Amino acid sequence: xxxxxxxxxxxxxxxxxxxxxxxxxxxxxxxxxxxxxxxxxxxxxxxxxxxxxxxxxxxxxxxxxxxxxxxxxxxxxxxxxxxxxxxxxxxxxxxxxxxxxxxxxxxxxxxxxxxxxxxxxxxxxxxxxxxxxxxxxxxxxxxxxxxxxxxxxxxxxxxxxxxxxxxxxxxxxxxxxxxxxxxxxxxxxxxxxxxxxxxxxxxxxxxxxxxxxxxxxxxxxxxxxxxxxxxxxxxxxxxxxxxxxxxxxxxxxxxxxxxxxxxxxxxxxxx
Amino acid sequence: xxxxxxxxxxxxxxxxxxxxxxxxxxxxxxxxxxxxxxxxxxxxxxxxxxxxxxxxxxxxxxxxxxxxxxxxxxxxxxxxxxxxxxxxxxxxxxxxxxxxxxxxxxxxxxxxxxxxxxxxxxxxxxxxxxxxxxxxxxxxxxxxxxxxxxxxxxxxxxxxxxxxxxxxxxxxxxxxxxxxxxxxxxxxxxxxxxxxxxxxxxxxxxxxxxxxxxxxxxxxxxxxxxxxxxxxxxxxxxxxxxxxxxxxxxxxxxx
Numbered sequence: 151x152x153x154x155x156x157x158x159x160x161x162x163x164x165x166x167x168x169x170x171x172x173x174x175x176x177x178x179x180x181x182x183x184x185x186x187x188x189x190x191x192x193x194x195x196x197x198x199x200x201x202x203x204x205x206x207x208x209x210x211x212x213x214x215x216x217x218x219x220x221x222x223x224x225x226x227x228x229x230x231x232x233x234x235x236x237x238x239x240x241x242x243x244x245x246x247x248x249x250x251x252x253x254x255x256x257x258x259x260x261x262x263x264x265x266x267x268x269x270x271x272x273x274x275x276x277x278x279x280x281x282x283x284x285x286x287x288x289x290x291x292x293x294x295x296x297x298x299x300x301x302x303x304x305x306x307x308x309x310x311x312x313x314x315x316x317x318x319x320x321x322x323x324x325x326x327x328x329x330x331x332x333x334x335x336x337x338x339x340x341x342x343x344x345x346x347x348x349x350x351x352x353x354x355x356x357x358x359x360x361x362x363x364x365x366x367x368x369x370x371x372x373x374x375x376x377x378x379x380x381x382x383x384x385x386x387x388x389x390x391x392x393x394x395x396x397x398x399x400x401x402x403x404x405x406x407x408x409x410x411x412x413x414x415x416x417x418x419x420x421x
Numbered sequence: 422x423x424x425x426x427x428x429x430x431x432x433x434x435x436x437x438x439x440x441x442x443x444x445x446x447x448x449x450x451x452x453x454x455x456x457x458x459x460x461x462x463x464x465x466x467x468x469x470x471x472x473x474x475x476x477x478x479x480x481x482x483x484x485x486x487x488x489x490x491x492x493x494x495x496x497x498x499x500x501x502x503x504x505x506x507x508x509x510x511x512x513x514x515x516x517x518x519x520x521x522x523x524x525x526x527x528x529x530x531x532x533x534x535x536x537x538x539x540x541x542x543x544x545x546x547x548x549x550x551x552x553x554x555x556x557x558x559x560x561x562x563x564x565x566x567x568x569x570x571x572x573x574x575x576x577x578x579x580x581x582x583x584x585x586x587x588x589x590x591x592x593x594x595x596x597x598x599x600x601x602x603x604x605x606x607x608x609x610x611x612x613x614x615x616x617x618x619x620x621x622x623x624x625x626x627x628x629x630x631x632x633x634x635x636x637x638x639x640x641x642x643x644x645x646x647x648x649x650x651x652x653x654x655x656x657x658x659x660x661x662x663x664x665x666x667x668x669x670x671x672x673x674x675x676x
Contacts, residue, residue, distance in 0.1 A: 317482055318519035318578075321586060322533040323508035332532065336523045357472040414565035 170194050188383055195384050198375050202368060202388055214366040215393050222285070223356045226292035228351055233297030238304035252301070256286060259298035265359055267291045290358030296353050300346060307342035308334060340411040347404030351397045358393075368392060432491075433458045433480060433589055433620050439488035441474060443645075449485065450644040456589070461615045462622045463631040463652075466641035467667055472624040475641070476591045479622070480511040483669050493588055509537055511581030513517065515596040518574040520566040526577050527562040533585045545584075552580040556610050572603030577608055583614075590614070594625040627673060632656060640664045 200206050204217025213221060240252025259267065272287035282290070310351035311334050319329040361370035376382040432455035441449040448471050455516060456462055464472045477483040477489060481497055481504045490497045492507045521529050530549035534540045540548065553559040556576040566574055575595060595611070596604045608630050615621060615634040624633060631652060632639060638655040640648045640663075648655060648664050659665045 165571060174478075190495070313517075313522065314515060314517055314519040318513075318515060319515040319532075320482060320523070321480055321508060321511070323505055323537040324532065325505075328532075328536045333521055337521075340523075411523070414567055416522070 171257055185387065190384050190387070191381055192384075194379065194381050195388050198371075198385065199388065201375075202371055202385075202392060204368075208366050212366070215371050216368045216396065218365065218367040219354070219357050219369075219393075221353045222292070222360060222361075222394065223350070224364075225289050226353060226357070227297065229289065229293035229299055230296040230353070233293055234300035234304055237297060237301035238308065241301060241305045242308060244344060256298040256301055259295050260302075263357060264291065264295045267295055268359055268362070284360065284365050287355070287363060288365060292357065292360075293356035296349060299349055303342055303345045303349065304338070307338040310341050311337045336411060340408070340415065343404060343407050343411060347401065347407075350404075351400050354396055354400060355393060431458075432456060432618050433460075433493055434622070435489070435491045436475075436479075436504070437489045439485050439490060441471075441478065441483070441485040449478070449643050452488070452594060452646060456620065456637065456648065458588070458620050458623060459618050460620055461635045461638050462639060464624045464639045464641060465626065465628070465631065465667075466485045466647075469640040469643075471644040472641050474592050476513070476593050476622065476624055478543075479589075479591060480508050480513055507587060508590045509542075511591060512585050512587035512589070513591040514575070514582050514593065514595050516597050518566070518571070518578045518598070520574055520578055520581070522566050525563050525565055526558065526569070528582045528616065529566070529577060530584045530647040537585060548584055549580070552583045553577070555613075556580045559657065570603060571599045575599065575603075576609045579607075579614070581583055589620040589622065592621065594624050594626070596625065596627055626657070626670065628668075628671060640667065642659070642667070652658075 161354065202215045204213055204215030204219075206214075208214040212218075237252045238255060240248040241256070243249055243252070268288065268291040271282060271291050272284065275282060304331055316329060319333040324333070357367065358369035361367055361373070364370070368389055372385040376385035381384075424481065434454075434456040436452050436454045439449055439452040439500065440447070450471075452471075464475065466472050473620060474483060478485050478497075479492065482597060484499075486499075493510050494502055495507050495510075497503065497507065513565060520526075521532070524532070527546060527549050529603060530553060531542070531545040534545035534548045535542060538545075550559055553562055556579055558576050558580060561569060561577070566577070569577065575598075579595075588670070592611070596607050599607060604627070611621070611630070612634055621633075621634075623635070635652055638652050639646055640655060640659075640661075642663050647661050648659065655664070656668065659668055
């Protein structure tokens with residue numbers, strides 16, 4: 151696990167970082183040169199970019215493009231987090247009913263493809279009279295699917311906190327919620343954040359699945375512009391770069407959270 | 422029910438005919454023990470003899486299957502309220518310190534005063550600093566545990582337990598995880614604590630320490646109390662061959 155503990159970079163770490171940045175720059179340059187060789191129609195990209203980014207509303211006045219992608223992802227993130235905390239609690243519970251419900255749900259949603267789940271919620275449920283809009287179908291499918299994965303991540307993080315921590319807290323006669331939120335959760339979060347961050351980045355990209363329901367998010371717009379103008383290379387590369395930039399922002403947020411919850415971490419390493 | 426050997430109504434901690442099993446393993450066999458206020462009890466015995474389990478049953482970190490355990494008059498009855506009441510009278514220090522790594526020394530110590538004793542934050546910090554000063558760690562209040570040596574961490578752990586203002590302190594091999602040169606700084610604190618009149622139950626292999634501070638030694642083996650008495654009786658005239666063999670082993674330096 152990468153842990154940046156010491157705030158003062160030594161000469162070695164500074165040299166390491168310089169070389170990492172240099173290599174990144176070279177690779178980015180190579181990629182740009184390759185794109186240049188493709189003789190892309192840059193004016194066309196520039197013309198469509200505000201739409202892809204979602205700076206302009208769609209004709210029916212709804213957010214579109216990257217803005218819609220971010221909206222879908224952030225909403226699903228919060229719902230998935232809620233679902234995951236409840237599920238992880240059930241998974242860690244000694245109550246057989248809670249445990250069974252949590253494991254059943256996690257198994258079902260981890261064991262079926264996200265695309266199938268999206269289609270069942272959007273296309274199959276109306277058959278029994280449950281009609282959900284495209285947006286709510288997408289949010290529900292993403293939340294339930296990622297909630298199941300995230301629950302496992304949370305569970306393993308909580309279980310990785312040494313038993314002695316809970317015992318010491320119990321011996322101090324601390325109330326249960328204090329033990330959970332002040333002693334266990336901050337230590338578990340340090341372990342949960344890196345895999346959870348990876349899940350959220352992956353959710354950002356999987357949000358493109360809602361395009362099949364006709365939501366005008368980033369991938370949908372890129373494809374429809376590409377189809378009408380036959381500028382597939384331009385539009386898909388532009389979409390890919392926007393997804394990539396958003397992922398980098400997510401990763402930076404994750405890094406900051408990791409630093410925050412990494413306080414006092416050397417103890418775990420030394421143990 | 423026959424009276425326990427040291428049965429006394431005014432005992433602070435009383436165990437009568439306590440039994441505990443881990444599956445088929447009988448880890449505590451008919452343990453009866455009464456600890457009076459200001460007593461300094463040392464429990465010794467080979468590993469796996471049930472010493473730590475005995476301690477952990479007193480503050481309910483582990484449950485027992487039969488018999489009675491009372492702390493300051495309250496009987497372990499499985500109710501959460503009783504458990505909380507008992508735990509707030511009992512401080513515990515662990516072999517591996519178990520400080521909370523994400524909290525500073527001061528925050529570690531102030532946690533129980535704020536959330537168990539319901540003091541204001543200012544009063545809790547004052548209490549914490551007071552006890553940190555007693556273990557000579559007040560100067561380290563704003564450090565994180567990983568910045569401290571093992572001996573310093575254990576001293577903080579002692580202060581943290583004392584911040585609960587317990588009536589009895591349990592020590593579960595408090596020096597076993599320490600490098601030899603750090604054992605003394607922790608033992609010195611324990612000696613000061615004993616001299617202040619604190620009731621202490623200590624599981625330890627430090628026989629020099631046991632002889633110096635304890636007024637009663639309890640020897641356990643295979644979940645039973647085999648022998649107990651003053652340090653002079655237990656160390657110099659062991660009656661049971663098992664105790665004799667145990668003392669022979671630890672006196673010959675292999676702990």
